[in-house]
Amino acid sequence: MFEKYSGIIPDFESFLKAVATPQPYWFRVNTLKIGEMELVSRLSDKGFIIERFRNLNAYKIESMPVKHPGATLEHSFGYYYVQDISSMVPAFVLDPKPGETVLDMAAAPGSKTTLMAALMKNEGSIVANDTRASRLRALGSNVERLGVTNVMITKGDARTMNFKNQYDKILLDAPCTGEGVIRKNPKHGMPGDREHRYFSQLQKSLIKNAWNHLDTGGKLVYSTCTFNPLENEEVVQYAVSKLKMDILPVEFPVPHVRGVSFWEGKDYTDISNFVMRIYPHLLNTGGMFIAVLEKR
Amino acid sequence: MQYLKKDDYRNYFRDVFGISEDILKNYHFYETRSSVWAYSGDIAPISEAEVVGVRALRVRNIIKPTTSFLRIIGKYATKNVIFVDEDQGMRFLSGESLSEICQSLKGYVVVRTASDVLGCGLCRDGILISQVPKKYRPDSTWL
Ligand SMILES: C[S@@+](CC[C@H](N)C(=O)[O-])C[C@H]1O[C@@H](n2cnc3c(N)ncnc32)[C@H](O)[C@@H]1O
Numbered sequence: 001m002f003e004k005y006s007g008i009i010p011d012f013e014s015f016l017k018a019v020a021t022p023q024p025y026w027f028r029v030n031t032l033k034i035g036e037m038e039l040v041s042r043l044s045d046k047g048f049i050i051e052r053f054r055n056l057n058a059y060k061i062e063s064m065p066v067k068h069p070g071a072t073l074e075h076s077f078g079y080y081y082v083q084d085i086s087s088m089v090p091a092f093v094l095d096p097k098p099g100e101t102v103l104d105m106a107a108a109p110g111s112k113t114t115l116m117a118a119l120m121k122n123e124g125s126i127v128a129n130d131t132r133a134s135r136l137r138a139l140g141s142n143v144e145r146l147g148v149t150n151v152m153i154t155k156g157d158a159r160t161m162n163f164k165n166q167y168d169k170i171l172l173d174a175p176c177t178g179e180g181v182i183r184k185n186p187k188h189g190m191p192g193d194r195e196h197r198y199f200s201q202l203q204k205s206l207i208k209n210a211w212n213h214l215d216t217g218g219k220l221v222y223s224t225c226t227f228n229p230l231e232n233e234e235v236v237q238y239a240v241s242k243l244k245m246d247i248l249p250v251e252f253p254v255p256h257v258r259g260v261s262f263w264e265g266k267d268y269t270d271i272s273n274f275v276m277r278i279y280p281h282l283l284n285t286g287g288m289f290i291a292v293l294e295k296r
Numbered sequence: 297m298q299y300l301k302k303d304d305y306r307n308y309f310r311d312v313f314g315i316s317e318d319i320l321k322n323y324h325f326y327e328t329r330s331s332v333w334a335y336s337g338d339i340a341p342i343s344e345a346e347v348v349g350v351r352a353l354r355v356r357n358i359i360k361p362t363t364s365f366l367r368i369i370g371k372y373a374t375k376n377v378i379f380v381d382e383d384q385g386m387r388f389l390s391g392e393s394l395s396e397i398c399q400s401l402k403g404y405v406v407v408r409t410a411s412d413v414l415g416c417g418l419c420r421d422g423i424l425i426s427q428v429p430k431k432y433r434p435d436s437t438w439l
Contacts, residue, residue: 033368046439071438073389077367077412101339122322125337140347141431147368149323150337153347164342 001190002179005227008260009279018281019183025061025069026053026285027080028088030146031118034079042074053283054253056092058085078145083111085254086180086278086288090223091115093252093276093290094171098123103167103213105158105206108135110142112173117148127163129154159205166215174203176224176231180287183280191228200230204238211243214295220245222291227277229263232289236271245293247274252290255282259289299326299333299341299348308359309352313406314375323349330356334365361404363415363428370406370413377406378417378424385409388417389434394424 002019006012027050029036036057043050047065052058061069069075069082091112096102098121107113107128116126128143128151130136136155143151154161158172176199177191203224210220222239224231236259239245257279259272271291278288305325309315323334326341326348335341335349352365370377378401384394388407398405398419407417407424416427 066437066439071435073412073434073438076432076434076438099338122336123338125339127339136346143347144350144364147350147364149334149349149368151347151349152335152337152339152341152345154342154344155346156344165339 002227008229008263009227010257011281014281015279018284023084023183023280023286024284025082026085027059027061027069027082028057028115029059029080030078030114031057032122032147033077039074039079043072046072053085056085058088060085076145078147081111081114081142081146083115084286085283086285087111087225088115089252089254089276089278089288090171090173090221090290091119093250093292094169094219094221096120096124096126096169100124100168101165102126103163103170103210104128105170105172105210106130106175107139107153107173108132109138112171113139113151114142114146114148116171117146117150120150122148122150124150126151127154127165127167128152129156129158129161129163131155131157159202159209161209163213165213166218167213168215168218170210170214170218170220171223172206172210172220173223174206174231174235175199176203176226177228178225179227180225180280183286196228196230200234203231203235207235207239208243211239211245211295216295218295220293220295222293224289225287226289227287229260229266229268232291233259233263233268233272233275234266236275236291236293237268239293240271245295247271248292248294249274250276250290250292252276254278257282297328297345298343299328299345301325302327302332305332305353309369312361312376312404313370313373315369315372319369319372323352325352327355330354334368360427361416363432366406366416367413370408373406376401376404377408380407380409380414382409385412385414386434388424388426389414389428389432391426391428391430391433393426395422397424398422
């Protein structure tokens, strides 16, 4: 089913193998509530075997004494958040600082919102928005559980919503066809061309409204958890060519490759060397696409 | 929703739980119809916001602190704090009332173990009544 990407995904055989196997769980320590060492020692005492990734607050669970990684008191206290490392990267790359004003346009259930709040030490502001009521409830309970106090949650269509402020940084973790998380939710079927085109349009409208709300010199991280270039390089190229945004190279110490240069007759070489693609077989994670743009 | 800034609610946490100004000054308190929200952000809440920071108090009839906010600032409480052991803590989290624990305390208290704040309790007639919402109650399969 991923055959159409055999020409753009390096080491395609390993990729196919990875997506056919279950994905390990990762978590990060919620430093708003507890120190990394303390939580790690508490989970280890309970029989978790975990491995830290380099010097990042990102831990892979090698084995655990419970069925689900969230089935502990520590989780209920908001001391950690179960999140694939690939999903942490957009927030780390946006690198929000205490005191900054950040907009998270499609935020639910808040994996990246709560990570950004931790990086900001609950100082500064995050406006976290989504359209779907059920997902907003999940966002609200994650914010509450993790003790995030610098977030304001709004419900609206981020294509047209007036977010009332100009922002230093914006995360557009866009709605997408989710090919990169099929591994985690195998019931999520393979999308077709029509869906890729639909989402591509939606993503362009969203990035346009992100531009409206970004301060001059402000930084935008655009990310998706899908592979199709129409939802990735195409949208970034639109931001560069139509919105006149500058593209910056994404640097982050996780295994990745650069973007796709050619797809279905389109040439993305102007931006492909700046963006980052994380594939499931590189670090045994989900898939992610990340780009960094700046408003002139 | 209208969010009315009412930083006087800091006094509640200072008076009831003895939390220092140094901690409380990190939050602005905003009142809506039935809740008070603790918010450490610095852009003003917009009326479209559904949530602003963390709900700190329910204020419909009486003023009642939330477990969620006590889990954030309860570790700084110096008054109306009850320390329980792990076994008592699990029972409290599961919604059980505990007798012979409140001693002379009355009203809302911070309930904690040596390492964790468990949440809000109510001391009435010497009995500690758990106010921990269902969503925070542990499942029997949890560790
Ligand atoms: C990839 S998910 C976001 C995941 C989230 N950033 C996280 O890390 O937990 C995309 C989200 O976009 C939301 N969404 C879809 N259309 C939207 C729109 N027009 N405006 C705002 N959000 C939208 C979906 O409800 C979904 O929650």
